[in-house]
Amino acid sequence: MKLGTIGAVTGWLLVFLSVALLLPIGFSLYYHDGNAWVFIVSSLSGASLGGLLAWSCLPGREIGHREGFAIVGLAWLAAAALGALPYYLSGAIPSYLDAYFEAMSGFTTTGSTILERVEILGPGLLFWRALTHWLGGMGIIVLSIAILPVLGIGGMQLFQAEMPGPTKDRLAPRIQDTARILWGVYVLYTLGEVILLMLSGMDFFDAICHSFATLATGGFSTRTASVGGFGSPLIDYIIVIFMILAGMNFSLHHRLFKGDFKAVIKNEELKFYLGMGTGATLLIMVVNYLSHTYGSLGESLRFSSFQVWSILTTTGFGTADFDKWSPVCRFALVTLMFIGGMAGSTGGGIKQVRILLFWKFTRMQIRKLIHPRAVEAIKLDGRRVPAEVMQSILGYLSLYLVVFVVATLIVTGQGVDILTGSTAVIATLNNIGPGLAGVGATQNFAGIPALSKVVLILCMVAGRLELYTLAVLVVPEYWKGTDLPRWRWQGRRG
């Protein structure tokens, strides 16, 4: 493993983010929020630091299997460090740790906030918050692969490490083209939502911020009351539809555009995902109606469907305070938090396909008891799921459980109550946003102790990069045989 490669790629990535940091300036100037200088300073410091790193480290010939994990893991930590600068410099968030929390919550599309009232940030910073979602949603690395030619060789390693899901579809022979296709679909849907939201009465600024947050399944809104602040059923339903789309596998969208409806209709994971969302919506709608939480069935449908899809796709927008719903509804929502969107979507969580395959695996074990000599295959879309994939899913689930338990132990160990502490971990580990009780839909993460915030930040990255990528970095064996970077002034060897 070569640290030089890691340094060079991370440097390039920071330069790239510095360019993105210039985008909010337009809104800052237009709305006169006085934060334009913040973005210029952040961008310059990011560009100079990144440029220096990229210039001084001589990269190896290609990105190897092992470098991939380190690059993706470190790139995400570095991106949030740079992304936190505007919040900190503007003085809106006085503590750098809080700013880092907010930035990481943005990049990992979590949507948990430490702000009491988000309006104090001003349009420039609010746009930056939404932009971090949007960049992180499809993946900063995947975007870089699509744009930067340096990452061409070995890009598959990075792609593997960043894209969610147990198996990755390769849509084109070249990895750059696959990344471009995914980003193309992503941009197209974002534009579509912006237009629809503007037609239903939002202004351009709100529309673009909410579209970024929806497609990335992030959850940062421009208002403290989230989407509920707009009070429009039309906006609610438009966002529900785009949340559902964002929680779908993006290679399925690509197939849809190519007219391959058969493959989409037959997709087992899609059926499972839509079935689960619809079932949960119906259950919660009926319970909410019977418990007189909402007066009419229509109103109950509107609020139930919004919260269910918001939680299931791990977006985390809110139009209702589900902390006031009956216990069965709250428990159903917490269960959905673990499950998350489809593999290859921008959503977090364990992912639909893992749950589906785990269920099939369990069913097979039971059937094996009835027919001891039977040979069975676990199939997905009519094709056998290789044993390695099955094993990696089982390993993933147990690792997930361990991370959840350890993180909750630390957070509750600092005196946070069980419900707040455990749902805070669930909400960050699954990249959702709000939890229950102290971190519920109308609350925020400001009151969590500092160490717990660090743990939650790590949960966010671990959840976004699907555990293995980050877990491998903390294993000492991984770092054995590491080559120190060769600096440019040392010259190339041989």
Add this chain to the structure above:
Amino acid sequence: MRIVIMGAGEVGRHLCQQLSLEDHEVVLIDRNPEHLRRVERELNILAIEGNGASAKVLEQAEISKADLFIAVTDIDEVNLIACIMAKQYGVLRRVARVRNKEYLAADSPVNEHRLGIDLLINPDQVMAQEILKISRVSEAFEIVDFAHGEVLLVGYHIKEGNPTCGITLADLRALKGLYDFVVVAIVRSGNTIIPRGSERIQADDRLYLVVQREDMAAVEGLLNVRSHLPKRVFIIGGGQVGLEVAKGLEKERVDVFLVESDVRRCELLAEWLDNTVVLNFDGLDAQDLISEGIDKADLLIAVTNGDTTNILASLLAKHHGAHKCITRISRPDFIPLLGKLGIDVALSARLVAANMILRFVRRGVILSVATLLGSDAEVVEFVVSERWAYAGNRLKSIHFPLGANVGAIIRGGDVVIPSGDTVLAAGDRLIIFTIKKAVPMVEELLSS
């Protein structure tokens, strides 16, 4: 007619036998001199050693004089190439055996039309279809479609204790009431009898009747045999045939258990099948079969590649309570034994495939042909055209060759029992029973 056959396997040998009996000039090409010597000794044919996909060998077989080329080696590609070459030599009709299903699909880039081959056959697939057809009617041991499936030739085994034993066919006819059916043949201890009204049904007879599809249930009631769709089916042998049959039965919501002894194959089968329980043990392992519930099975289908395994597995399953069995047999030597052993239905892949080829070869006047297993009879279906020399004549004025008989006439969907005075009209379908030796004469008569 000069016929060149490539491949002296089971199907090839059977075709040689059939076609040479019918007095055709048959040339057989095979790479294995041992196979050739044996066939040459038994049959009146010319054998040539060599690879059939080589121009030299084909020229040696005087391919340009041939009217029909049949490629039935074990290798798909050799069969296809040989047929394409035969076309270049101007052979009128070409038949190839192909196992790979990709070549058989209608949307395949290399199906028979594109390759200029007249008939592609897959013996395994044909056999699987045959098994599925029989398994739907659990009591019959043989079913042949006529008139696009509206009329069936069905074979029933009359077991000891059946109330119809001892009844004459004339009495049975009086009993039958409104239903149209005709007993067209009885196979009794290996001999095929074309029965008259005074013939008495005896225990262990195999009755062949022609019946309309819709009347089948009523006729089965009359004969005291009852058919219903099987609910629990065991298939021994997960080869191509076993797989196809399992796929077909799965669709009809039957509980299918597929037993295969090779683990690797089991894994593939489990991947290809959806609701079938794929079991990995030897089909002769009684303990495992019983624990999976063989005693409650309605049907056992033994389709491994070994005849002995198939026969033994069938007997074992029947002993433990399986209701009926369908057994795949490739060696003709065993066929006379099967009835005595208690095997209900025996099917031979080579017969099934050869039937299809024969049907194709005689296409023109004859619509379909079926060889009845365990008897020397063949059944042919023939449509009377206006141009036929005997159209409009009484049946008795037509001199059918010895050993051939019109068993039934299908006229406008009804089954008519022919008498000597029946006048044949254009559009009638004749179901003719004939012994094999008489086939060429029947053909000649029908083409006049």
